[in-house]
Amino acid sequence: MPDPRLSLRGVTKSFDDVPVLRGIDLDIGPGELVCLIGASGSGKSTLLRCMNGLEPVDDGEVRFDGVDIAEPGFDLAPIRQRIGIVFQSFNLFPHMSAYENVALAPARVLGETDAARPRIEALFNRFGLADHMTKYPDQLSGGQQQRVAVIRALAMRPETLLLDEITSALDPELVGEVLDVLRKLRDDGMTMVLATHEMGFARDVADRVVFMDQGVVAEDGAPEDIFSNPKRDRTRAFLSSVLR
Amino acid sequence: MTRRAAYEARQRRRANTIAGLSTLAVVALVVVLVPLAPGWEAVQRSFFDGETFVNTFPTLLRAFLLDVAIFAWSVPLIFALGLAIALARGAQSAALFPLRIFGAIYVDLFRGIPVVLLVYLVGFGVPGLGLPRPWNSPYIWGTVALVLTYSAYVAEVLRSGIESIHASQRNAAICLGLNSRDTMRYVILPQAIRRVVPANMNMLVALQKDVALLSFIGPVEILRQAGIYKSLLANFTPYVVAAVIFLCVTVPATRYADYLLNKDRNARS
Numbered sequence: 001m002p003d004p005r006l007s008l009r010g011v012t013k014s015f016d017d018v019p020v021l022r023g024i025d026l027d028i029g030p031g032e033l034v035c036l037i038g039a040s041g042s043g044k045s046t047l048l049r050c051m052n053g054l055e056p057v058d059d060g061e062v063r064f065d066g067v068d069i070a071e072p073g074f075d076l077a078p079i080r081q082r083i084g085i086v087f088q089s090f091n092l093f094p095h096m097s098a099y100e101n102v103a104l105a106p107a108r109v110l111g112e113t114d115a116a117r118p119r120i121e122a123l124f125n126r127f128g129l130a131d132h133m134t135k136y137p138d139q140l141s142g143g144q145q146q147r148v149a150v151i152r153a154l155a156m157r158p159e160t161l162l163l164d165e166i167t168s169a170l171d172p173e174l175v176g177e178v179l180d181v182l183r184k185l186r187d188d189g190m191t192m193v194l195a196t197h198e199m200g201f202a203r204d205v206a207d208r209v210v211f212m213d214q215g216v217v218a219e220d221g222a223p224e225d226i227f228s229n230p231k232r233d234r235t236r237a238f239l240s241s242v243l244r
Numbered sequence: 245m246t247r248r249a250a251y252e253a254r255q256r257r258r259a260n261t262i263a264g265l266s267t268l269a270v271v272a273l274v275v276v277l278v279p280l281a282p283g284w285e286a287v288q289r290s291f292f293d294g295e296t297f298v299n300t301f302p303t304l305l306r307a308f309l310l311d312v313a314i315f316a317w318s319v320p321l322i323f324a325l326g327l328a329i330a331l332a333r334g335a336q337s338a339a340l341f342p343l344r345i346f347g348a349i350y351v352d353l354f355r356g357i358p359v360v361l362l363v364y365l366v367g368f369g370v371p372g373l374g375l376p377r378p379w380n381s382p383y384i385w386g387t388v389a390l391v392l393t394y395s396a397y398v399a400e401v402l403r404s405g406i407e408s409i410h411a412s413q414r415n416a417a418i419c420l421g422l423n424s425r426d427t428m429r430y431v432i433l434p435q436a437i438r439r440v441v442p443a444n445m446n447m448l449v450a451l452q453k454d455v456a457l458l459s460f461i462g463p464v465e466i467l468r469q470a471g472i473y474k475s476l477l478a479n480f481t482p483y484v485v486a487a488v489i490f491l492c493v494t495v496p497a498t499r500y501a502d503y504l505l506n507k508d509r510n511a512r513s
Contacts, residue, residue, distance in 0.1 A: 087415075153420070
């Protein structure tokens, strides 16, 4: 295996003395699509937020291309451009059009005001939103908003994408269009970590599935192994409760 | 018409009839009872004299333009200073701690002093330093007093707007690599300012009325002009004229603020 893109060692995190992550060891290789599954409250979202420093970890190492970004006081801004994140609730800026949402960070952070335009328009085209660039978030469906949020992250040309239950707030008939976006990105070789409840997607598309339980990685393996032949009792219990 | 629509139409007619009748009764009582008061004729002569009303109206309206002018040049100063104070109060870094303290003291101080008192203190106090013309002008120091008070209020309103923007917006901006300054400028502030427009409209209505307090330190605006007429004509009608002129501006503005507030509430629910 080549050097991992992201490498976590002994990561712990508590909120007000409630331990959420209790010693996470995890490697994400370049170009891998890793799905985090597990019950609500198992620490999937928190783990993702620790991977780009949005939540500071209490202890342990988070190495991104070998650099420990969990070092207290580490300047995260340059790293955050290289790790995109997309949230469950989209978090588009409601006062900006879809295009402005996407163009803001390239203009302010990369200094690409006009230079980014062809790239951004190509992204809108590619993900089927060319007709919606001038619309405001409240004029778009949930699936469209979430695709804009993905485009917004991609416009910064990240090498890694963290996706936090990005289909959980969508109506069932809109989930497919967002998952299709992820399939395309996977074909591009984007490194992705996806917290998800979409077991079908995890089984079909993921390179690896990581089952989290009570703040630790309970099982980690190829999707066929996890779904067809789970080794741990709690993995089996979780899967039988969600796959009915 | 459906059964339900017919029922609702009946209910509406009934409610309108009752409201009309009770309003009529109250108006009739006022019209009948007030003139029965022993001093009514004297009050009518000195407050509601038609001829005085017509004669003093044009001059008072012209004097009101001075109120409007003072209002107009105060507003940009108030919002610029209010925004600066609001941002100062939200300053995060340790080096800017004095700024944060200054913002807090400023807001407490100038919200805690009655406007009229501040107009007196600044309007008489500062020119008392013996400044040369035009720096002893009551226009300048009256404006300063208004700006000090109202920028403190506006700062608080803006700060509440900034704090009402959900943390997820800030997170989204920071995760894109924006620094905290750009996050505030492009993401938080535009939303916060929009959200507090109705509250600020109410503030502007209050300011338009408080401009009249500058009459105490010299400028011959509408209130002072009305006072001059009162002494000249021995009649209080000019004050009523001034009140009517104020209402012509403040009532539509207040209604507009309420309209914005309702629109905002509906949009968010």
